[in-house]
Amino acid sequence: MRARPASLVASCRSAKDRRPPRVPARAVAAAAAAVAAVAILALAGCGADVQSADLFLLTRTGQGTRLTLLVNDSGTIRCNGAKARMISNEMLIAARDLAENLSTDASHNLFLKPAPGTVFSYRISLEQGVIRFSDRDTAHHPELARAELFAAQVAQRPCGLSP
Numbered sequence: 001m002r003a004r005p006a007s008l009v010a011s012c013r014s015a016k017d018r019r020p021p022r023v024p025a026r027a028v029a030a031a032a033a034a035v036a037a038v039a040i041l042a043l044a045g046c047g048a049d050v051q052s053a054d055l056f057l058l059t060r061t062g063q064g065t066r067l068t069l070l071v072n073d074s075g076t077i078r079c080n081g082a083k084a085r086m087i088s089n090e091m092l093i094a095a096r097d098l099a100e101n102l103s104t105d106a107s108h109n110l111f112l113k114p115a116p117g118t119v120f121s122y123r124i125s126l127e128q129g130v131i132r133f134s135d136r137d138t139a140h141h142p143e144l145a146r147a148e149l150f151a152a153q154v155a156q157r158p159c160g161l162s163p
Contacts, residue, residue, distance in 0.1 A: 055099040055126075060151055062120035062135075065162070067155055071095045079159035087158050091150075098150055101143045103128045112137045122147065 052074035060067040071077050075092045076084040087095070106129035114121055114134040124131045124147060131144075138145035155161045 053127075055095050056102070057125040058147065058151055059123045059125075060120050061123075062118065067151060067161065069151060069154055069159070071099075071154075077154060077158055079155070079161060082159075085158045087154065091154060091158070094146075094150055098143070098146055099126055102126060102131055102147065105131050105143070112141075120148075122151070 052072055055071045055073050058067075058069045058071070066080075068080050069077055071087075072084065073092075073096070075087055075089070077087050077091075078084050102124060103126060106124070106126040109129045110131045110133070112133040115136040118134040118136050120135045122131075122133050122135075122144075133141070133144050135148060138148050
């Protein structure tokens with residue numbers, strides 16, 4: 001067998017000597033834990049400005065002051081564009097039920113023409129569509145009556161407005 005030239009042997013040894021430095025196991029574990037923590041915080045939102053969806057926007061026009069109520073699924077309401085206010089759990093549940101029960105009519109964009117003698121007209125915008133009705137229509141549509149009552153109650157309590 002022939003002997004290798006000295007320069008080839010030297011280059012093989014120098015390649016072995018040039019291995020990257022060995023990283024301690026503790027440093028690898030710490031880096032892995034840091035990466036995992038960042039991933040968990042990113043997935044959890046980590047206090048990021050995550051906002052809940054709006055349930056509906058109710059607008060009431062007619063005699064008296066115009067009323068707009070933007071109801072959010074987080075339990076807040078914006079009255080006439082003012083700063084968001086908390087609503088009670090009971091009102092939030094009522095708002096969620098109302099949004100769910102009105103979704104079919106909204107998907108058909110229900111529009112009931114105001115009858116003679118109408119005092120207030122309502123417009124409710126939901127994700128599925130829009131419903132338009134007057135206070136005269138509530139006698140034949142229980143869900144619309146609930147929406148009218150919800151508007152009056154919320155206007156008084158959390159909003160501090162006249163019904």
